[in-house]
Amino acid sequence: MTAATQATQAILWKALLLGGAVAVAAGVYGSVHDPAGQQTISLFFSNTLSFKAWTTTLILLFALFQLYSALRMWGKVSFPSQLPSWFGDAHRLSGTLAFALSLPVAFHCLWAIGFEPDMSELRRFAHSLMGCLFYGAFAAKVTLVRSNGGPSWGLPVIGGVIFTALVAIWLTSSLWFFTNFGFPGI
């Protein structure tokens, strides 16, 4: 094994370990913290649940742009044919916006509701699990990006995990909300 390969693997392990630690920390906090059971932020929505459903939908839209812009930068799609100079920064901005918007949502999930460990409550259990996976994978991705030297497949794979987790989160929260409480439910 060459020194370069060892360095690449070390960066990957660092990212995965940090991501795992973040995911586990979120799950442990959600399990041991006594859920407050209170509304938190709702902005101009009628309640926090409605705020969360719409904010998560907005996050998903940013994530879709993230996915497409990443595919374009990696040459998997060809539109736009000429990459504008700001394209990479727009990709970064959309990811940062998505993450920033997720913070008040995650705060309410963790602080007011907590982690659902009962697998018979499948929606809540899957939502809890995917929430932890999302933040763990996000931490791993940021670590890989900042480390500048991980394996070439690292970013696409971890980006895919983040996107998949986010879609699962949306399905088990926003879609559930719109289905059970009506659309737009603001």
Next chain:
Amino acid sequence: MFKRFVDIFQVLVALATVVTVVLLVTVSPTIAEVDIPDLSAGAELFASNCSACHGPEGEGGLGPALAGGLENFEAVEEVARFVSNGMPGRMPGFETRLTPDQVNAAAQFVWTDLAGR
């Protein structure tokens, strides 16, 4: 210029992340002094509008049990909204049958008395 803006924004979001984590471990739930609500009106409304499907004691029947339940709701306001809107194909909405005060009273009874929340 745009790159600089994104750089600064990322730093701010990193700070917001730290603040969120700090809030998670430091903020305690607000314990408000709550008047015990008069649930008699809600109980009557429940008996005349809801018990046929949910059972006289909220034990369930045609509709799901409410006693000791409502895990999918986080606040009484959500129950009231659900009572108003109903669920297409499964439960009628009561928006046109009850006044908002009546809906709130019924929801409060279900939330407090039946579900024990």
